[in-house]
Amino acid sequence: MSKLGSKAITGIKYVYLIVFFALLAGFFHPLITEQSFDNVITGVLVLFVGLAGGILLYKAATSKRRGIYLGGGFALIAISLSYIFQLTGRF
Numbered sequence: 001m002s003k004l005g006s007k008a009i010t011g012i013k014y015v016y017l018i019v020f021f022a023l024l025a026g027f028f029h030p031l032i033t034e035q036s037f038d039n040v041i042t043g044v045l046v047l048f049v050g051l052a053g054g055i056l057l058y059k060a061a062t063s064k065r066r067g068i069y070l071g072g073g074f075a076l077i078a079i080s081l082s083y084i085f086q087l088t089g090r091f
Contacts, residue, residue, distance in 0.1 A: 017051070018044070021043075021044045021047040021048065021051075022040065022044050024043075024047060025039075025040050025042075025043030025044045025046075025047060026039070026040055026043065027040055039087070042083075042087060043087075045083075046080050046083045046084060046087070047080075049076055049079055049080040049083065050076070050077055050080035050081075052076050053072075053073045053074065053075070053076030053077035053078075053079075053080060054073065054077070055073075056069045056070075056072045056073030056076060057069065057070065057073035057074070057077075059073075060073060
């Protein structure tokens, strides 16, 4: 496969993730209730932080520098969890 095709597929993967997370974060709710999209954008960012933590945990299983990836992955997942608690007003 050519480099252009490989980069296009990589770009499509990231666009798919962004659309999926936007829908998961409740993209249609502000459209129906005519409210702002601030919570949707924040929700997408929280999901991306959690995804980055999950990716680092996966890399820990396949890399020689497990400690760095494990620490970073769990830290990002903890940050994502704290964002969720702040958004819901429980923290």
